[in-house]
Amino acid sequence: MASELELEMQAIDRSLLECSAEEIAGKWLQATDLTREVYQHLAHYVPKIYCRSPNPCPQKEDMVAQHVLLAPMEWYLCGEDSEFGFPKLQQANKPSHLCGRVFKVGEPTYSCRDCAVDPTCVLCMDCFLGSIHRDHRYRMTTSGGGGFCDCGDTEAWKEGPYCQKHELNTPEIEEEEDPLVHLSEDVIARSYNIFTIMFQYAVEILTWEKESELPADLEMVEKSDTYYCMLFNDEVHTYEQVIYTLQKAVNCTQKEAIGFATTVDRDGRRSVRCGDFQYCEQAKSIIVRNTSSRQTKPLKVQVMHSSLVAHQSFGLKVLSWLGSVIGYSDGLRRILCQVGLQEGPDGENSSLVDRLMLSDSKLWKGARSVYHQLFMSSLLMDLKYKKLFAVRFAKNYERLQSDYVTDDHDREFSIADLSVQIFTVPSLARMLITEENLMTIIIKTFMDHLRHRDTQGRFQFERYTALQAFKFRRVQSLILDLKYVLISKPTEWSDDLREKFLEGFDAFLELLKCMQGMDPITRQVGQHIEMEPEWEAAFTLQMKLTHVISMMQDWCALDEKVLIEAYKKCLTVLMQCHGGFTDGEQPITLSICGHSVETIRYCVSQEKVSIHLPVSRLLAGLHVLLSKSEVAYKFPELLPLSELSPPMLIEHPLRCLVLCAQVHAGMWRRNGFSLVNQIYYYHNVKCRREMFDKDIVMLQTGVSMMDPNHFLMIMLSRFELYQIFSTPDYGKRFSSEITHKDVVQQNNTLIEEMLYLIIMLVGERFSPGVGQVNATDDIKREIIHQLSIKPMAHSELVKSLPEDENKETGMESVIEAVAHFKKPGLTGRGMYELKPECAKEFNLYFYHFSRAEQSKAEEAQRKLKRQNREDTALPPPVLPPFCPLFASLVNILQSDVMLCIMRTILQWAVEHNGYAWSESMLQRVLHLIGMALQEEKQHLENVTEEHVVTFTFTQKISKPGEAPNNSPSILAMLETLQNAPYLEVHKDMIRWILKTFNAIKKLRESSSPSPVAETEGTIMEESSRDKDKAERKRKAEIARLRREKIMAQMSEMQRHFIDENKELFQQTLELDASASAVLDNSPVVSDKTLTALGPAQTQVPEQRQFVTCILCQEEQEVKVESKAMVLAAFVQRSTVLSKDRSKFIQDPEKYDPLFMHPDLSCGTHTGSCGHIMHAHCWQRYFDSVQAKEQRRQQRLRLHTSYDVENGEFLCPLCECLSNTVIPLLLPPRKIFNRLNFSDQPNLTQWIRTISQQIKALQALGKEEGTPHTTSSKNSENMDEFQLPEGFRPDFRPKNPYSESIKEMLKTFGTATYKVGLKLHPNEEDPRVPVMCWGSCAYTIQSLERILSDEDKPLFGPLPCRLDDCLRSLTRFAAAHWTVASLSVVQGHFCKLFASLVPDDNHGDLPCILDIDMFHLLVGLVLAFPALQCQDFSGTSLGTGDLHIFRLVTMAHIIQLLLTSCTVIPYLSEENGMDEESPAGEEESAVLALYKTLQQCTGSALKEVPPGWHLWRNVRAGILPFLKCSALFFHYLNGVPSPPEMQVSGASHFEHLCNYLSLPSNLVSLFQENNEITKSLIESWCHNIEVKRYLEGERDAISYPRESNKLIDLPEDYSSLINQASNFSCPKSGGDKSRAPTLCLVCGTLLCSQSYCCQTELEGEDVGACTAHTYSCGSGVGIFLRVRECQVLFLAGKTKGCFYSPPYLDDYGETDQGLRRGNPLHLCQERFKKIQKLWQQHSVTEEIGHAQEANQTLVGIDWQHL
């Protein structure tokens, strides 16, 4: 069946391939009805090419389609083969100077912050690098796809619109030339024809709505019965839902379902079943049934006829074909634009472009993006048609937006999204405003979608349905459109523009009117509100509109006529909103100090109040602009100032501010959190510019236009404080009569808030127009106040400052003036610190401080002053003068009511008992007095001759209060308060006030001729100075007494503390001791040379070692027979030293770890935090952790940072991740050593003896292996073998260790085996001891690498945890044989030994090129005691160690000579010579050895290099081995290190040789033992592998091995982004990867966190990163997530954390998530730190700590990354 189909396919293909493009095109050229001809061709062929099988094969289809369908069209168009035709067109073309590159997802884009007209103007990477902007301040982002490069668009850039490449194409003549002149008439006519037909065809078929019919002229004669069940994408159903449903509906595997779902998500639709109609219909009904519920619509499914699907596929192909054809010529592009925009037969909206746009929401995702791209590359690239298209777009705007709002696709898939490309072009935007009334259209469309209103016509968001909420979310994008339209401001105004802008402004006011007063609230009394009211929608709207409101004002500011008109309109609307607010109620009269005013009766705490007042606030903004523009002074008659009613203007903003005060006073507690949130946002940096700030301005406007006394009385009344201040003695009565504490507290807070408000009204004059300042002064002041709180990083500072519509804060231009920058260290961020000279501008009552910030700032500033030994007063700063329109505002400070308020409060403070008052109240009054004094001083200093200073605050406060109670003057009260003991904190401030008062007095006197009060003043000052002195002295005395008292108290407390925490103290003391013990651990040995091994080993006096258990705090001595003490340890596999990452243990069951390959590919590393416990204490601890974990898992199913089932736990002291413990041991060699009876054998003799012993063992082994042997027979046989002298293989040594130590030896051994091989624990496995030795060797090697890389001395001071770990690890590995089977260890020894001294029993051992010599050494030395214990001939262990060491060293030298001399070509330059050793012994020796080697290898080693070169290579190559050996024997035998090697310096080669009991001429080892040298070398060289290597047939590791490093990273982060954007998922054919992730170990790019690249690992689905760690890092991985700029650490499947990336911006900050977009550069130091973590094997530990610190990390599914 299948084959039949295939055959059929092939037949069709053949017939198709026979089509000739030339022939068909020829026919078309003759045709009278071309459309019909072409359609017939398509009707015939399209269904034959597309949709031939259930699964699409696009490549093949497209190939055939190109041949059969498109080639004839190309031929027709060119009049010849397109292979020649298109290049000709391209040559004739004068390409446009626009880049127009359409961005891929994830591609980096750049915007210049200095030159871009708005932030949507971006460059591609190529253009950016070739532009002037690379040296400007720029921002970098990754594209979300869509959009194109604006290079060459002169409207997008203020400067440098072209990059170098596109500059070349700039036309010399400014006039745009018609691109059609480069085409011949014929080509124009033919392309017009074919474009018309094909564009028409594509549009018709794509917008076709019938499912099983075709347009008449495409209908086929014979119609097959093949249908497709087509599944469409929506944004409602999840991936999982779709996958699950598909499995059910079409019976596919999960994998297939994932494939379907992925395609549906990407392309918007996918056929999931193919067959007859019934068959498809059935699947459809199952899908629909399974995906519909009450809340959601079902997934969209259609059963479509195959021919329709085929034509649609081809329709898409045609669109992209058109896109590529017009790429050859701008002329063709223009023709296509013309075709597209030509009006069709049905008139309005019938052009092809219109038809596509209008059916946008009906098309599937894939179709949409294809035609959007075509629009972008055609209409938007042609300057003439761009304009025409913009008009079409604007005309259809309402329809398109409505379609978008009801559609459910993301905006990037909607044609509506093109608005950003059109509206941000300033000339187009301007044109659309004037000609199409775009502003009004946008606003009206927006309003149309928000129909839900309350009775007053205001928006109402309460009780929104899900659908309404959904629409509301989508309709917000219209505000963005409005922002685009307004973003570039006009430089010139035409009358048309004025008219249309004002019309738009009217519409905008209508919108604001619907917001004015929305979401009103009423204070809840008695019961708490039942349901939190909806508030977020209103704030979302406000927030989104903030920039638009600001921009509207900016536009108005540009033209006086517009400004005045707008002001009038705004005022009218405001009066409509609040007209008649005085109606109904009787006005009430307020009077204080002989002033009286009428006002309405209104209480915020009882009536409705709203926080939303955009109309009032807009008016406030416009008022400030008027004040700035001076129009108000030149033509006051133009302004409706007389219509203003100040009480009406201030009423609503005042209510809003009173509401905030009352909330703060706790009066609205029962209204719940929604109100708290609203108040928060009202002040928040995102909203305040058009909310809180403008309310303050509105009050300032009001005060400046009315009698300040009246204003203050109205304010008192709104604050509900009128009674308190209007009635003398009310305060006294109030506090005595109403004893309700809450109410007292409430009123105090309200008074404080009211005073604060007055401070703000007078002090906040930094908006240009209110005060005489410019915008820079404003931002400077903001920064000064932010930095007064604490030093801040750039990003923190940016967050606290408001951003404009271009996302700029303006901070960069002023920051240098006010702050110093401090660079970051290895961690942390760069910080800005306030310059000290700016501290004087600090205003404690800065209006943008939150309460917390205010108190922090106060504390910080006082502390600073104390440090500088200044008084701690924080007086108000000197302020800039008000603008004339606001000038009268200052009089509020000297108004009678104000003075009355001040006096009242001071009076309360003087008679401090019995009154309800607070210190902050007083502090604010003092601040206000200070402000008034500063004001007066300013006035006096700046006064010109003829003017009289009318600000006479000093005079007023010197006067006593009026009747009835004749209170003392304010000044007098201040003098009284200066000495009040209960006001210590405020003394400095009062003193400052009095001083300033006197200074002003002097100023006045010096300007006025009458020197009346001078003496008085000086006397007062003098007396106050004396007082000052006495006061200081008294204070100093008090301070001394207090200090003494505190000291006494403290030592008392300390004693208590120690008593209570005895244990803790003991512990710390002991910890200290153990830390210091490391240094003098090595006993002083006389200064003769130290030797670490062999018979001449330096004897170290026995040392007793005492340690304390961290769990039970008991001390214990480390002894052979006592209870075991253990160190917490962490064993892990490692590839850090690996030279071959492709290698990993394939089958752990069969893997033999005995010989380590020199590529070190599969190591086992052991680390420890160095904390010591009793073995039994640890057991108990671990059991309890395990039990707890089991309980927790049952209960919560939560993960922990450690895997208990795998034996993991956290060190009980430092929480370091551990998975086993190492026992602490004494140097084990001493225990096994026996006295020497005889002279020790030399190397030759020793090898002979050992060989004999091995032979004997092997013979015995064979015997034992044969069945039916008894022990008696065994002993008989032994005699036959002629055992070597003194060798007693039947001897079984006694294990000296205590039971508990033995158990721990087994525990750690098994753990190493389990982790290293990833097998189930099995203590009997013969590989256990090998794994222990291997881990010891590997850990030492990795330490040696770190020390060498950092140029540290071999025996320099090590962190004591490392020192302890290595010592314990080495001694453990040396003792482990005692718990293993003797014969197994002997077997290992024999095999290891045989690799150097061949015997008959071991044939297939690795050659010496494939053995890591240090691992071999450690194995041999540590296995040797198993053999030696049966040797009673008197040869000591030390002798064995020495000979083993020398033998391995010799082998290593041969290995080095073989590998280095053939690989590295030597340089004959003299400078390569080693200066310290002149040509001598070593060189001739090594030369001789090399010649021997030459003989042994035959002719393979041809050339003889000079001796110095050979010796240098040997020396350099062997150094790491010698260093590792020195460490190994040092820890094994406990011989102290030579002091020379404890400091860094030259390589210490001689010292190293001495310490290791080696001749410093290493080659002499061969000469000394020449009896066997030759035969050894021969046996090594005769290995077949050596031969193959020498003949170049294979590779070998060469020495010295270089340390592994992390990959090199580029300096500029954007090149990484670019690299990643070119990376596509390796599994799903060319798709862009969503989370490209770079392995920092090997440099592989991976497609992380995605379904497509999941693989199965040990039966679980894992993401690409986790899978990669298993091959690249044996489970541990370090990655860089490129899109997020985040370092990712992974360990195993469940552990991971994010780590700060090594890229910093110019402000010394990282940008995780790439949110800020500042250019990022590599920080080498931070990268080195990451590398060090890796080299030290600390990644897993780092993850553990991160997860412990942040529990949310534990819950992440790391394995799916």
Ligand SMILES: [Zn+2]
């Ligand atoms: Zn570009």
Ligand SMILES: [Zn+2]
């Ligand atoms: Zn360019």
Ligand SMILES: [Zn+2]
């Ligand atoms: Zn620039």
Ligand SMILES: [Zn+2]
């Ligand atoms: Zn203990």
Ligand SMILES: [Zn+2]
């Ligand atoms: Zn610890």
Ligand SMILES: [Zn+2]
């Ligand atoms: Zn890797």
Ligand SMILES: [Zn+2]
């Ligand atoms: Zn992938």
